[in-house]
Amino acid sequence: MTWYSTTTSPQPDLRERRRLELERLIAFAAIDLFERNGIAATTVEDIAAAAGISRTTFFRHCATKESAVLIDEAGLERELVAAATLVSAHSALRELEQAWEAMTSGVEEDPEGLDRFLRVRRLMRDNPSLLAAGLECDARLTQHIADALVEGPGLVPLDAAAVAESFALGMRLSFDELVRKVDRNPGARPPVLNEVYGDVRAALQRANRGAAK
CATH class of the missing domain: 1.10.10.60 (Homeodomain-like)
Structure with a gap:
């Protein structure tokens, strides 16, 4: 959703x-x-x-x-899959991230939509059946993106799966962190999703550097 x-x-x-x-x-x-x-x-x-x-x-x-x-x-999933077919093979993940950032720019300016999103994410956090349904949706989208990366820029299936899974992980972490930030400061202006996503990307880079040691 x-x-x-x-x-x-x-x-x-x-x-x-x-x-x-x-x-x-x-x-x-x-x-x-x-x-x-x-x-x-x-x-x-x-x-x-x-x-x-x-x-x-x-x-x-x-x-x-x-x-x-x-x-x-809003058709975000359809647009992400379409964007995946157009990225370059040598920078597929970053170009996919840039497409998502453009799609979600300014979403915090939609109070009704943001409120609905936050309520659903809280329900997912507290209800296993809804969390499972959400993860199933995420898995389908991830597979569609991987398929598009094979079809479009011509990535081999393993590389396409790695890019799609990496992108999906960043997206999920961004959503969870957005909810945490809003819940920590109720009544404050909501954080900018793209800034939260930047923080998540930095955290994932730190984790990858640590794993490489």
């Missing part, structure tokens, strides 16, 4: 806007119920009722109740 907006995607048509709005409605209904009643006690029927839709409509958009809060309505 993301709240990102990008400048490279074409504007959605009316049908697509309605779909996105419905998926946001489902996501917020699910988040509210998960926080209030717990994930285990919340049913698909509960979420559908809170969103004002039928069970059939729910499953048209979400495979499970957990996936209701992990919807990538």
